[in-house]
Amino acid sequence: MKHRLMFTGKKLIRMALLLLGVSLAAFLLMSASPLDPLQTNVGQAALGTMSQEQIAKLEDYWGANTPPVERYLGWLGDFVRGDMGTSLLYRQPVSQVIGQRLQNSLWLMAFAWVISGVLGLTLGVLAGANRGKPVDKIIRGYCWLISSTPAFWLALVLLVVFSVWLGLFPIGLSVPIGADAASVTLADRLYHAFLPALTLSITGVANIAMHTREKMADIMESDYVLFAKARGESTRSIVLRHGLRNVALPAITLQFASISEIFGGSVLVEQVFSYPGLGQAAVNAGLGSDLPLLLGITVVSAAIVFGGNLIADLLYGVVDPKIRRGVARK
Amino acid sequence: MEPILEVKDLSISFTQYGRGTKQVLLPVIRDLSLTIAPGQVVAVVGSSGSGKSLLAHGILGILPYNSHMAGEITFLGQPLTPKRAEKVRGKEIVLVPQGVTYLDPLMKVGPQIRKGRWDQSARQASRAVLERYGLGADTEERYPFELSGGMARRVLIATAAAETPKLVIADEPTPGLDARSAKRVLGHFREMADSGAGVLLITHDLELALTIADRVAVFYAGETVEEANAADFTAGKLRHPYTRALWNALPQNGFVPIPGAQPGPGEVGEGCPFAPRCPKQQPECLGPVPYREWDGGLVHCLDPEGGE
Numbered sequence: 001m002k003h004r005l006m007f008t009g010k011k012l013i014r015m016a017l018l019l020l021g022v023s024l025a026a027f028l029l030m031s032a033s034p035l036d037p038l039q040t041n042v043g044q045a046a047l048g049t050m051s052q053e054q055i056a057k058l059e060d061y062w063g064a065n066t067p068p069v070e071r072y073l074g075w076l077g078d079f080v081r082g083d084m085g086t087s088l089l090y091r092q093p094v095s096q097v098i099g100q101r102l103q104n105s106l107w108l109m110a111f112a113w114v115i116s117g118v119l120g121l122t123l124g125v126l127a128g129a130n131r132g133k134p135v136d137k138i139i140r141g142y143c144w145l146i147s148s149t150p151a152f153w154l155a156l157v158l159l160v161v162f163s164v165w166l167g168l169f170p171i172g173l174s175v176p177i178g179a180d181a182a183s184v185t186l187a188d189r190l191y192h193a194f195l196p197a198l199t200l201s202i203t204g205v206a207n208i209a210m211h212t213r214e215k216m217a218d219i220m221e222s223d224y225v226l227f228a229k230a231r232g233e234s235t236r237s238i239v240l241r242h243g244l245r246n247v248a249l250p251a252i253t254l255q256f257a258s259i260s261e262i263f264g265g266s267v268l269v270e271q272v273f274s275y276p277g278l279g280q281a282a283v284n285a286g287l288g289s290d291l292p293l294l295l296g297i298t299v300v301s302a303a304i305v306f307g308g309n310l311i312a313d314l315l316y317g318v319v320d321p322k323i324r325r326g327v328a329r330k
Numbered sequence: 331m332e333p334i335l336e337v338k339d340l341s342i343s344f345t346q347y348g349r350g351t352k353q354v355l356l357p358v359i360r361d362l363s364l365t366i367a368p369g370q371v372v373a374v375v376g377s378s379g380s381g382k383s384l385l386a387h388g389i390l391g392i393l394p395y396n397s398h399m400a401g402e403i404t405f406l407g408q409p410l411t412p413k414r415a416e417k418v419r420g421k422e423i424v425l426v427p428q429g430v431t432y433l434d435p436l437m438k439v440g441p442q443i444r445k446g447r448w449d450q451s452a453r454q455a456s457r458a459v460l461e462r463y464g465l466g467a468d469t470e471e472r473y474p475f476e477l478s479g480g481m482a483r484r485v486l487i488a489t490a491a492a493e494t495p496k497l498v499i500a501d502e503p504t505p506g507l508d509a510r511s512a513k514r515v516l517g518h519f520r521e522m523a524d525s526g527a528g529v530l531l532i533t534h535d536l537e538l539a540l541t542i543a544d545r546v547a548v549f550y551a552g553e554t555v556e557e558a559n560a561a562d563f564t565a566g567k568l569r570h571p572y573t574r575a576l577w578n579a580l581p582q583n584g585f586v587p588i589p590g591a592q593p594g595p596g597e598v599g600e601g602c603p604f605a606p607r608c609p610k611q612q613p614e615c616l617g618p619v620p621y622r623e624w625d626g627g628l629v630h631c632l633d634p635e636g637g638e
Contacts, residue, residue: 223432224434226392226427227425228434229392229419230387231419231425232419232420233420233445242437246434248436249436321436322473
């Protein structure tokens with residue numbers, strides 16, 4: 001137990017350093033961006049009609065006159081005290097914007113995460129256990145096809161087929177247009193999240209399935225599977241009893257590592273579906289020079305991805321008897 | 331008495347890709363013959379790389395998909411077809427593999443012995459069989475990585491003894507064990523034979539094999555060069571020059587090495603595989619060499635020792 005606490009403590013320190021690095025990198029990229037906040041947000045034409053005082057006021061608002069070091073340290077100081085600042089675009093506290101957006105995205109990502117995990121594992125195990133057979137070839141072919149398909153393009157195709165041609169799903173947003181917020185039901189949300197989540201799942205499956213297949217194929221060639229065969233165990237029993245057990249550890253790693261990919265994918269997919277999630281907010285913040293919001297989103301998403309990996313590491317200690325028993329005996 | 335296992339002219343080869351897309355048949359075992367009677371321990375002795383393990387896998391019908399097997403295998407008087415092998419393996423024919431890597435690293439010993447059965451009688455049986463090999467009840471709760479080399483070996487034997495086998499195939503059951511543990515492990519196979527089963531002991535250790543074997547088949551580059559009674563060795567009644575060389579290479583018999591190395595699969599011509607290293611080599615050795623009865627044993631040589 002003491003060992004596990006130490007392990008978690010070390011990881012948390014590492015996480016703090018990582019978040020510091022990530023926020024700094026995001027800030028530097030933003031500072032180096034050639035986009036002029038005034039021109040992008042106010043517009044060239046509007047700027048032309050304004051007086052010098054008005055422009056100076058706006059420059060102050062967008063932070064164009066503050067030296068970068070001061071801006072970053074100011075943000076960092078507030079952040080450490082728990083204040084993520086106010087979004088310049090949404091004119092709301094960053095924490096509130098992120099909270100709202102994250103809630104929308106979380107639906108999407110959780111759905112995609114579970115589906116791609118379950119489906120990826122199933123397909124991977126199936127392909128690996130039947131290596132070289134038609135099942136394997138079909139699954140591999142599918143995975144290659146999907147891996148070489150850009151997520152946004154797939155999103156467009158699904159949108160065209162299911163929303164435009166067939167009219168089965170809405171073409172965008174997370175709730176019905178014009179509906180009162182109080183009247184939006186869970187079913188409405190799921191209905192709107194379905195296509196974006198499907199896109200994310202389809203692209204996520206390929207990666208997990210291919211990695212799982214590789215592991216499963218290795219397991220099927222291992223000494224212990226050969227021995228199980230020699231002991232008269234059926235292929236079914238070998239896959240269920242030995243295959244799944246041994247593929248579980250790499251599967252946990254894959255599953256939690258895929259959080260970052262789903263996060264990345266959601267940025268593009270939300271854009272295509274005009275889905276008001278965290279990914280879309282990140283794009284808006286980046287293009288609109290909304291520094292507090294962008295840094296907030298970067299840090300929060302980095303923390304979520306890191307948290308996923310941390311959970312995987314901790315689960316390893318629970319699942320892998322070598323770690324569990326090895327630690328217990330010390 | 332009807333033999334338990336009869337192997338006649340068994341050949342195993344692998345399909346491999348040679349240059350480009352040309353497929354090449356790579357022979358690994360050639361014309362192997364072997365007979366095991368009930369209560370007998372027959373040792374197949376050969377250096378590593380001679381194809382011994384494949385013999386075990388061939389009998390069990392668990393060769394890799396790119397292999398081909400020819401010849402006849404008879405088990406209890408009936409031909410051992412792939413279908414029948416699938417039915418009897420793990421029940422009437424059991425394998426005792428080389429080491430701990432043959433156990434599922436993430437499954438406790440108990441469930442592995444029980445092969446997925448959970449009922450009370452299976453639990454009692456697994457406990458009893460572990461006890462028989464001096465392993466306590468706590469062994470059931472251990473993972474393979476928590477077993478010592480000797481314990482792992484005994485667990486593997488226990489998996490075999492948990493069934494009621496007619497034929498036990500032991501594939502290199504002793505490497506990595508000290509002399510005492512190795513003798514003890516081999517003693518367990520002798521016990522199985524004494525209770526009526528046939529034991530096929532595959533090993534590279536001639537000296538150790540002789541301590542329990544009734545008959546010994548000497549294996550060289552995928553071929554049985556000689557089959558003899560174990561007693562013949564101590565009596566100095568050896569037939570094939572390779573057997574003689576193997577015997578002389580033992581520490582207590584002079585520790586004499588011979589030059590050269592065993593040819594690998596595909597490097598053997600039609601003739602005797604040992605010819606290039608043989609002190610009595612003749613031009614005829616490169617042609618077909620018959621496997622014949624000689625002085626109470628079988629030998630694959632044109633000019634064997636002993637006899638008339």
